[in-house]
Amino acid sequence: MNMSATETLYPLHNGIGNMVRALFPESAFFINGLLGLIAVVILTSTLAAVLILLERKVSAHFQVRLGPMRVGFHGILQPLADGIKLIFKEILKPKGADSFTFYLAPMLPLTATFLIMAILPFDHHLQLADPAGGVLYVLGISGLAVLGLLLAGWSSNNKLSLLGAMRAGAQMISFEISLALIMLLIVMLSGTASLREIVLSQQGLIFDWWIFKLPFLGIISFIMYLIASTAELNRTPFDLAEGESELTAGYHTEYSGMGFAMFFFAEFVNMFISAALATTFFLGGFHAPLIGIDFIDPILNIIPGFIWFFGKTFFIVFIYMWFRWTFPRLRIDQLMSLEWKMMLPTNLLLLMMGAVFMVLGWAG
Amino acid sequence: MDSYILIGITAFIGSIFVGGTIGLAKLIAFRTPNSALKAQPFECSEPPIGGARIRFKVAYYIFALLFLIFDIETLFLFPCVKIFRAVVDGEIAGITHQLVFLELSVFICVLFTGLIYAWRKGVLVWE
Numbered sequence: 001m002n003m004s005a006t007e008t009l010y011p012l013h014n015g016i017g018n019m020v021r022a023l024f025p026e027s028a029f030f031i032n033g034l035l036g037l038i039a040v041v042i043l044t045s046t047l048a049a050v051l052i053l054l055e056r057k058v059s060a061h062f063q064v065r066l067g068p069m070r071v072g073f074h075g076i077l078q079p080l081a082d083g084i085k086l087i088f089k090e091i092l093k094p095k096g097a098d099s100f101t102f103y104l105a106p107m108l109p110l111t112a113t114f115l116i117m118a119i120l121p122f123d124h125h126l127q128l129a130d131p132a133g134g135v136l137y138v139l140g141i142s143g144l145a146v147l148g149l150l151l152a153g154w155s156s157n158n159k160l161s162l163l164g165a166m167r168a169g170a171q172m173i174s175f176e177i178s179l180a181l182i183m184l185l186i187v188m189l190s191g192t193a194s195l196r197e198i199v200l201s202q203q204g205l206i207f208d209w210w211i212f213k214l215p216f217l218g219i220i221s222f223i224m225y226l227i228a229s230t231a232e233l234n235r236t237p238f239d240l241a242e243g244e245s246e247l248t249a250g251y252h253t254e255y256s257g258m259g260f261a262m263f264f265f266a267e268f269v270n271m272f273i274s275a276a277l278a279t280t281f282f283l284g285g286f287h288a289p290l291i292g293i294d295f296i297d298p299i300l301n302i303i304p305g306f307i308w309f310f311g312k313t314f315f316i317v318f319i320y321m322w323f324r325w326t327f328p329r330l331r332i333d334q335l336m337s338l339e340w341k342m343m344l345p346t347n348l349l350l351l352m353m354g355a356v357f358m359v360l361g362w363a364g
Numbered sequence: 365m366d367s368y369i370l371i372g373i374t375a376f377i378g379s380i381f382v383g384g385t386i387g388l389a390k391l392i393a394f395r396t397p398n399s400a401l402k403a404q405p406f407e408c409s410e411p412p413i414g415g416a417r418i419r420f421k422v423a424y425y426i427f428a429l430l431f432l433i434f435d436i437e438t439l440f441l442f443p444c445v446k447i448f449r450a451v452v453d454g455e456i457a458g459i460t461h462q463l464v465f466l467e468l469s470v471f472i473c474v475l476f477t478g479l480i481y482a483w484r485k486g487v488l489v490w491e
Contacts, residue, residue: 033370037377090393091386095403096415107382114378118371128374129367136442137371157416158405166424173431180438188445191453253406258389262382333490336427340488344434344479348472351441355468358452359461 036128040117047272048265049079054314055268055321062325089257094157097254101155106252106259108148109266115141116273121196123286123305134195135183138277139176142232145270146172149241149251152263156254164250167332168234168241174339175231181347182225185217185354186210186281189363199285205292209284214357221350222282224343226316229274230323231335233267237327238335275316276309283312426487437475444471 020035021028053068053075060067068075093102116138118128131137146169153165187193189210190201202209211218231238242250252263279285286305290297330338357363396402405412444467450456451464482488 033373037370037374040374041377041381087385087389088393089389090395091390092402094405095400096405103386107379107386110382111375111378114374114381115371118374119367129370131367131371136439154417156405158407159412159416159418160407161405162416162418163420166420170424170427173435174427177431177434177438180435181441184438184441184445187442188449191449193442193446257393258386262386336490337488340430340479341483345476348476348479352469352472355448355465358449359465361452 033128037118040114040128044114044117044269045265048268049083051268051272051317052079052082052264054317058318058321059325062322083261086257086261091257091259092254094254096157098155098157101151102254103259105148105152105155106255106262106266108151109145109270110262112141112144112148113266113269113273115144117269119195120273120276121199121280121285122309126306127196130194130196133193135187135193135198138195139180139183142176142179145266146176148263148266152255153251156251158254160247160249161251161253164241164247164253167247168251171234171238171241171332171335172232174336175228175343178224178228178339178343178347179232181344181351182221182228183281185221185347185351188351188354188358189214195280199280199287202284203287204290206284206289209282209287211282214354214362217350217353217357218282220346222278224346224350225278225282226319228343229278230320231339233271233274233320235271235320236324237329239329240332240335271317271320272313275313275320278316279309279312283316285309423490430482430487433478434475437478441471441475444468 020031024031056078057067057075068078071077071081093099119130119134119137121127121130149168149172150165153161153163153168156162186198190198192198192201202213207213209218211222234241241247242252247253252260255263286309288297288300288303288305288308290300354363405416447456448464448468451459452461
């Protein structure tokens with residue numbers, strides 16, 4: 001807890017990283033960077049599997065079913081079985097589809113998720129890279145995912161795909177403005193755009209997290225972030241893009257086998273990333289929820305930061321899944337008026353409110 | 365700078381991983397003989413009429429244009445907020461908090477005016 005914000009960041013600052021640093025002092029940066037990269041790739045592919053199983057289990061229990069039970073203990077190996085099935089399935093390409101974009105499209109969203117995973121602050125020094133404009137970087141990379149969906153819809157030579165992609169594009173770019181303005185508010189409050197320093201600015205008690213620190217401002221922007229990111233993820237109640245009763249599957253109608261798996265993986269990893277960003281911006285990232293009582297706080301501090309980070313993140317992931325089985329789907333005109341007539345003006349007002357708090361000196 | 369080198373390598377490894385997976389799937393996946401039905405786009409099993417690149421609602425373009433305007437203005441707000449923060453923190457001398465707050469308000473009001481203009485013009489209605 002005594003790390004100051006000015007301390008330089010090592011890619012890996014744990015047992016393995018220190019061992020490498022002791023063995024190869026000169027090339028430690030590169031070796032640790034490479035280890036971190038491998039960790040990010042493994043983490044991303046594992047997360048997709050874990051989240052797919054979690055989604056199926058949570059959905060099942062909401063509907064008083066058991067979900068996958070046959071493969072492994074309580075269906076724990078089900079994602080592996082699905083992966084093996086998907087890799088052996090034939091990749092179909094419809095007549096008239098544009099080859100290059102058809103194969104390029106599923107790769108873009110998943111590559112974008114790798115790029116964002118690389119800058120998430122999992123723990124004090126458990127972060128691969130920390131660009132000074134981290135927030136802008138996140139916004140820029142999430143544009144790449146929209147591009148993938150649009151290309152997929154356009155290249156498939158299928159009317160349903162095209163409509164689904166257009167809907168997804170319109171919805172995602174609309175809600176991206178809300179997301180950008182909420183991130184802007186956090187940048188204003190914490191005075192930095194680097195994700196690590198945003199987390200460090202929330203050091204202290206649970207009341208120093210941005211969600212609780214300022215009256216009403218934090219909690220309202222947190223709820224708006226949840227709404228906007230659910231829409232950005234194309235999840236129910238905003239899943240117009242794949243509305244299976246009207247558009248079969250939306251932009252990925254024509255994809256089979258691994259191409260479909262790529263979209264599916266990217267969707268789930270993006271869910272994790274949205275939750276992780278919510279944790280970073282509002283819930284104090286890797287900080288333990290200290291409540292200022294002398295005999296509880298040291299116990300909470302023993303638990304390592306990345307466990308708090310994953311705990312908070314998976315709680316928000318669970319909220320996304322909860323949304324899915326609670327709210328009915330919106331119509332597209334309702335969706336658009338929600339964003340442009342309610343969220344956007346509210347966002348601008350919140351920004352002004354944040355500026356007032358800054359001038360009053362409450363945000364410190 | 366080091367951050368961006370690592371990010372560049374991540375992009376490289378990520379695309380190799382993703383491309384490799386699709387390439388592997390292409391190599392080892394089952395294949396069935398090609399037929400006209402197999403290559404037909406799936407539109408609920410009806411034979412498709414005409415090409416897929418049809419004309420669709422112009423509203424998508426209007427919202428895309430609105431997005432461009434507001435996204436660029438949001439990007440302009442980032443440096444504004446940075447300067448606002450620096451003044452409030454006392455890093456920039458010679459300007460009072462009230463004045464810089466007024467300037468930020470004017471900028472946000474201009475954004476608001478743009479939104480209200482679009483609203484009054486009826487662009488925000490999805491017909």
